[in-house]
Structures are given as C-alpha cells and as structure tokens.
Amino acid sequence: MRIPIFFPALALVLLGGRAAQAQDVGPRQLGAPPTMPPPARPRTAPAPRQLDAVPVAPPDTTRRATVTTPLPGPMSAPAPVYAPTPPGRLPGNNTRAARFQVGLKNGLVYNASDVETKTPLFGRSYLLLDGQRKFDLNEVGFYEDETGHYVRTTLPGSSxxxxxxxxxxxxxxxxxxxxSQYSSGPGGFGYPGYGGYGYGGYGMGGMGYPYNGYRTVKTEYFxxxxxxxxxxxxxxxxxxxxxxxxxxxxLMESRRYQQITVGSYVVGGGLLIAGLLQSLQPTDNGRSISPMVYAAIPVLIVPIVLQSKQASNQRQAIALYNAGK
Structure with missing residues (x-):
C-alpha cells in the first residue's frame, strides 16, 4: 500500500528542516532564554533641506542700550569770549570782520568792511573801500555795500x-x-512800460504822480x-x-491783462480828448464840461487795477519757475 510509505517520508522532511534551522542559529545553552532574531537596522532619515538664505532679525539692542547708557551729566557753561565789560562801557568791541566784496573785471576780488560810492561834481564816480582804496566804476564788475548787491552791465539797446x-x-x-525824474506839471496818462507810478520795467503806466517836483521811477530787469x-x-x-x-x-493771464490795459488807455484817452475838445466849444449856455470827460475817468481807472494783477502774475510766475515746480 502507498499510504504507509507517505507518512514516514513526510516525517523525515520535517525533521531535516528543523535540524538545518538549529544548525544556522548555533548551539543553545541549557537553561538560557530563547535567542531572539537580530533587530532590523533602522533606516537613516534624509537630512532636511535648508533654504538658501534665511532672514534673521537683527538683535534688539535699542532697549539694552537705553538701559545701560548712563544719564548725561549737566551741561558745562560756555567759555567766555571777552572780558567782562567795565561799568560805563559797551559790551563787545567796535571792530568787525570784512563782510563786503568788490569784484573787478580782471577777476580780482577784494574784501572790505565798508564800501562807499562816491559821485563827485567833477570827475568820474568811484568806489571807496575802508576809506583808503579807490576803484573807478568802469573797473568794477560787481560790489556789495550796506544797501545790497550791485552789478555793472549794459542795458538792452544801450552801449x-x-x-x-x-x-x-x-x-x-x-x-x-x-x-529820479522831474515833473513840471500835472502828469499825463502814462503808457505801459514807460514808468508811470515808478514801475517802468513792469509796464506799469500811470497818472504821473506827483504833479510837481521830482518822482522816483523804478525800472526792473531780469x-x-x-x-x-x-x-x-x-x-x-x-x-x-x-x-x-x-x-x-x-503769464498768459498777465498778457491778457496787458491787452485790456492798452485797450482801456486807448478808449479812455480818446474819450478824454474828445470831451476836452467839446468842452472848449462855446454853446448857448456858455462853456460846460462834456459828459465824455466824466465817462473817461472810470475807463482810465481800469488799467490801475489790472496793472497790479499783471505785476502779481509775473511775480508768481518767477517764483514758480525758481522753485522748479
């Protein structure tokens, strides 16, 4: 029969497998605990990837410096510059440093404490520096004195x-x-740019004040x-x-004011002349003032108002340009 032969063969196979396993593990001592298989080697985790640049906040040293810095001591009194003033004397001294400059056309510049302009009755005008050195005005390019800064140059249309x-x-x-100009009688009605009211450079025409005597005329340039x-x-x-x-x-507004001013002068002057001629003609009731004379007065007042606006616009334009806006 085949069955009795199968069981002995299966038993031999099982016993042979256990013997081989015991030989691989090694001999075990008596009374010792059973040997555990060696643990598996742990896998090393990869290192975390770092950023190229990590922003680091600067250390807060302000509070620390505030706490550790000692308080400042009392301020020391300034050292005296000059001796105390005796009774009956003025403090300080009566000398001053050179504060004015005079530049000649040849490039030389002189410093002076006092600069005076001398205009003799006969001879040429000159500058007197500190009461000693004299320079003819034809040699001077610019100079300074108590009243301001002056330059010597030629005006437009003049040599x-x-x-x-x-x-x-x-x-x-x-x-x-x-x-200064002398006016021998009632001033006529000035035209723009010819110095009425003393603002010739600004085109400020006017009534020619004062009616008699000298008047000051200021002509402006840039x-x-x-x-x-x-x-x-x-x-x-x-x-x-x-x-x-x-x-x-x-400046466009200023030019518009100027055009209205010229028109007002033309219309007002025409009315005034026509009214005066009509007033000189005899009538049945005698001579009388023409109504055109009265009509010319308000027309001639308009330029006075517009000229101030024109000058104001020019000043604002210059200030705006100098400010670079």
Missing part, C-alpha cells in the same frame, strides 16, 4: 554801462534801477541763469520760462 541792484536771486534773478540782462516784460518772461507749464499759464 553804456549802468549799475543795477539785485532784488531777487534764483534761476531768474531780478534787477532794478531807481532814478537775468536767466546769470545770462544777459533783459527787460522785464511778459513776452520776455514767456520765452525764458517756456519749459514750465505753470509759469506759462500765469
């Missing part, structure tokens, strides 16, 4: 040099000349970037400030 006072500095600097002197007119300013839109807008 003779004149002395101009600098009133305002900037990319557009303002200069002026002040002269220079852009220290260039040649130009007459202060709306047209010249528009050319000089062509790269500034804000200044151009103000």
């Amino acid at each position: 003779r040099e004149s002395t101009l006072r600098r009133d305002k500095t900037g990319r557009i600097s303002l200069y002026s000349i002040t002269t 220079s852009k970037d220290n260039g040649p002197i130009q007459s202060l007119s709306t047209r010249n300013l528009m050319l000089a400030t062509s790269d500034n839109a804000g200044a151009q807008q103000l």
Whole structure:
C-alpha cells in the first residue's frame, strides 16, 4: 500500500528542516532564554533641506542700550569770549570782520568792511573801500555795500554801462534801477512800460504822480541763469520760462491783462480828448464840461487795477519757475 510509505517520508522532511534551522542559529545553552532574531537596522532619515538664505532679525539692542547708557551729566557753561565789560562801557568791541566784496573785471576780488560810492561834481564816480582804496566804476564788475548787491552791465539797446541792484536771486534773478525824474506839471496818462507810478520795467503806466517836483521811477530787469540782462516784460518772461507749464499759464493771464490795459488807455484817452475838445466849444449856455470827460475817468481807472494783477502774475510766475515746480 502507498499510504504507509507517505507518512514516514513526510516525517523525515520535517525533521531535516528543523535540524538545518538549529544548525544556522548555533548551539543553545541549557537553561538560557530563547535567542531572539537580530533587530532590523533602522533606516537613516534624509537630512532636511535648508533654504538658501534665511532672514534673521537683527538683535534688539535699542532697549539694552537705553538701559545701560548712563544719564548725561549737566551741561558745562560756555567759555567766555571777552572780558567782562567795565561799568560805563559797551559790551563787545567796535571792530568787525570784512563782510563786503568788490569784484573787478580782471577777476580780482577784494574784501572790505565798508564800501562807499562816491559821485563827485567833477570827475568820474568811484568806489571807496575802508576809506583808503579807490576803484573807478568802469573797473568794477560787481560790489556789495550796506544797501545790497550791485552789478555793472549794459542795458538792452544801450552801449553804456549802468549799475543795477539785485532784488531777487534764483534761476531768474531780478534787477532794478531807481532814478529820479522831474515833473513840471500835472502828469499825463502814462503808457505801459514807460514808468508811470515808478514801475517802468513792469509796464506799469500811470497818472504821473506827483504833479510837481521830482518822482522816483523804478525800472526792473531780469537775468536767466546769470545770462544777459533783459527787460522785464511778459513776452520776455514767456520765452525764458517756456519749459514750465505753470509759469506759462500765469503769464498768459498777465498778457491778457496787458491787452485790456492798452485797450482801456486807448478808449479812455480818446474819450478824454474828445470831451476836452467839446468842452472848449462855446454853446448857448456858455462853456460846460462834456459828459465824455466824466465817462473817461472810470475807463482810465481800469488799467490801475489790472496793472497790479499783471505785476502779481509775473511775480508768481518767477517764483514758480525758481522753485522748479
């Protein structure tokens, strides 16, 4: 029979497998605990990837410095510069450092504590520095004194040099000349730009005050970037400030005021002349003042108001251009 042979063969196979396993493990001592299989080797985890640059906040040392810094001590009194003033004497001294400059056309510059302009009755005008050194005005390019800064240059349309006072500095600097003129009678109605009210450079016409005697006339000019002197007119300013839109807008309004001013002078002057001629003609009731004379008065007052606005717009345009806005 085949069954009895199958069971002995299966038993031999099982016993042979256990013997081989016991031989691999090694001999075990008697009374020792059973040997456990060696634990599996742990896998090392990969190191975390770091960023290229990690922002690190700076250490807060402000509070620490505030706490550890000692409090400042009392301020020491300033050292005396001069000796105490005796009774009956003025404090300080009566000397002063050189504070004025005189520049000649040859490039030399002199410092002086006192500069005076001398205009003798006979002879040429000259500058007197500290009461000792004299310079003819034809040799001087600029000078300073108690009243301001002056330059010597030629005016537009003239070959003779004149002395101009600098009133305002900037990319557009303002200069002026002040002269005295004699008026022998009631002043006529001035035209723009011819010095009525003493503002010839601004085109300020006027009534020619005062009616008798001397009057002061101030004629103004300007220079852009220290260039040649130009007459202060709306047209010249528009050319000089062509790269500034804000200044151009103000000067456009100034030119409109100027046009209205000229028209008012023409209309008012025509009414006044016609009224005077009509008043001189005899009538049945005798001579009387023509109504056109009264009508000319308010028309001639309009330029006085508009000229102040025109001058104000020119000043604002210059200030805006110098500010670079």
